[in-house]
Amino acid sequence: MDQIRVVGGNPLKGVIPISGAKNAALPLIIASLLTSDTLTLENVPHLADVELLMRILGNHGVDISVNGRRERQQDGYARTIHFNCPTITDTTASYDLVRKMRASFWVIGPLLAREGIARVSLPGGCAIGTRPVDLFIDGLKALGAEIEIEQGYVEAKAPKGGLIGRHYVFPKVSVGATHTLMMAATLANGTTVLENAAREPEVVDLANCLKAMGAKIEGAGTPTITIDGVTSLSGARHTVLPDRIETGTYAMAVAMAGGEVTLENTDAALLSSAIEAIRAAGAEITPTETGIHIVGHGDDIRPVDITTEPYPGFPTDLQAQFMGLMTRAKGTSRIVETIFENRFMHVQELARLGADISLSGQTATIRGVKELHGAPVMATDLRASVSLVIAGLAAKGETTVSRVYHLDRGFERLEEKLTRCGAVVERISD
Numbered sequence: 226m227d228q229i230r231v232v233g234g235n236p237l238k239g240v241i242p243i244s245g246a247k248n249a250a251l252p253l254i255i256a257s258l259l260t261s262d263t264l265t266l267e268n269v270p271h272l273a274d275v276e277l278l279m280r281i282l283g284n285h286g287v288d289i290s291v292n293g294r295r296e297r298q299q300d301g302y303a304r305t306i307h308f309n310c311p312t313i314t315d316t317t318a319s320y321d322l323v324r325k326m327r328a329s330f331w332v333i334g335p336l337l338a339r340e341g342i343a344r345v346s347l348p349g350g351c352a353i354g355t356r357p358v359d360l361f362i363d364g365l366k367a368l369g370a371e372i373e374i375e376q377g378y379v380e381a382k383a384p385k386g387g388l389i390g391r392h393y394v395f396p397k398v399s400v401g402a403t404h405t406l407m408m409a410a411t412l413a414n415g416t417t418v419l420e421n422a423a424r425e426p427e428v429v430d431l432a433n434c435l436k437a438m439g440a441k442i443e444g445a446g447t448p449t450i451t452i453d454g455v456t457s458l459s460g461a462r463h464t465v466l467p468d469r470i471e472t473g474t475y476a477m478a479v480a481m482a483g484g485e486v487t488l489e490n491t492d493a494a495l496l497s498s499a500i501e502a503i504r505a506a507g508a509e510i511t512p513t514e515t516g517i518h519i520v521g522h523g524d525d526i527r528p529v530d531i532t533t534e535p536y537p538g539f540p541t542d543l544q545a546q547f548m549g550l551m552t553r554a555k556g557t558s559r560i561v562e563t564i565f566e567n568r569f570m571h572v573q574e575l576a577r578l579g580a581d582i583s584l585s586g587q588t589a590t591i592r593g594v595k596e597l598h599g600a601p602v603m604a605t606d607l608r609a610s611v612s613l614v615i616a617g618l619a620a621k622g623e624t625t626v627s628r629v630y631h632l633d634r635g636f637e638r639l640e641e642k643l644t645r646c647g648a649v650v651e652r653i654s655d
């Protein structure tokens with residue numbers, strides 16, 4: 226299994242191109258199941274999750290072609306991929322594939338909307354909490370579906386004549402359930418109103434793509450989304466929005482290791498709450514025309530308390546990285562995780578680098594230390610693994626991060642991007 230070796234102590238200097246967002250690309254790719262025409266997506270990141278999802282969609286009958294190898298664009302590899310699904314050949318998404326990635330469960334929405342039937346395994350994904358699917362089931366039932374759970378599979382059937390537009394109030398904010406119900410409702414009969422919907426930029430990106438395909442959607446980005454069902458959707462061309470989590474991660478790396486970096490092809494407006502927290506910690510951040518410029522002071526980090534919340538609050542996907550930053554603050558900070566009950570597995574690994582962190586329920590108390598020291602550590606989930614890499618950049622000596630397959634789910638060419646900015650980071654393959 227590959228490992229990442231980091232030798233800390235070098236400030237970062239240069240330009241990092243930001244990739245297309247994993248968490249936008251996944252629902253956008255799934256949306257290709259809604260049409261028999263071609264959906265073309267640009268700026269698709271090359272990530273393990275994207276490759277796996279393409280395999281899953283291949284099983285449902287989606288023909289996928291990547292524009293002659295990868296295209297060089299703006300100093301990075303942003304792929305243009307064509308998805309074409311003339312007919313859905315299989316309405317079952319099997320345990321073998323779905324257990325590896327939670328987002329693949331979302332195919333249930335388009336399969337049900339287009340074919341009237343879906344059999345999808347209960348999902349897997351990072352081990353950061355129990356991750357139930359009750360909201361998906363309640364929401365799809367509200368649109369008229371009959372749903373049973375049989376031997377680990379969710380078996381769903383639409384009424385004769387298709388799903389029915391209805392009013393549904395999410396009892397709690399869920400990004401995945403918002404994506405899924407929005408996709409399902411595009412082909413329902415009548416108008417669906419989703420209340421207490423997730424407002425994440427990735428929901429807006431999906432809505433924009435669906436609208437380009439002919440869907441009638443209003444209010445994405447607000448708590449109330451209204452979808453007027455149409456009889457069919459057409460093809461479209463859509464560019465995946467920049468990855469705000471990758472953006473925030475590199476900004477925190479600079480804040481922690483020190484230096485001066487421009488993050489290209491991104492947008493500060495996508496992560497205002499995280500930028501506010503990084504600034505409060507002492508880094509200087511200036512939005513540019515095409516990205517963000519950041520100056521970090523490494524040894525002069527201020528403690529900042531944060532609480533993770535649905536968008537526009539501080540994102541749970543940046544919590545581990547921010548904790549990494551806080552381990553070297555001059556004082557004590559508190560981080561409250563409200564989205565996932567088990568998203569603190571990086572705490573014991575950061576402690577191996579010399580961090581002083583205690584946990585009480587959903588609150589972590591981080592007492593900043595003067596120095597971190599390199600050590601062998603283990604990645605436990607996607608964002609935890611990158612928090613160890615950025616802590617390693619600021620630590621004295623050598624850190625090796627094992628189980629980097631977690632990292633490969635969500636960070637495109639991490640070693641290359643950091644190395645170009647002067648960091649000593651390499652992948653060791655066996």
Ligand SMILES: CC(=O)N[C@H]1[C@@H](OP(=O)(O)OP(=O)(O)OC[C@H]2O[C@@H](n3ccc(=O)[nH]c3=O)[C@H](O)[C@@H]2O)O[C@H](CO)[C@@H](O)[C@@H]1O
Nearest residue numbers: 356357358359360361398399400401402535541542564565
């Ligand atoms: C609101 C939020 O921050 N969502 C994050 C969540 O999205 P993801 O779509 O994976 O998760 P949800 O937004 O659905 O989950 C939000 C909360 O709702 C709960 N829930 C969800 C579905 C359901 O049927 N029943 C239920 O109780 C979850 O356990 C969780 O506590 O993880 C992703 C990967 O880390 C992040 O990119 C998203 O930003």
Ligand SMILES: C=C(OP(=O)(O)O)C(=O)O
Nearest residue numbers: 327328350351542607608
């Ligand atoms: C945990 C993540 O992904 P998933 O929901 O697929 O586990 C993530 O994107 O941080």
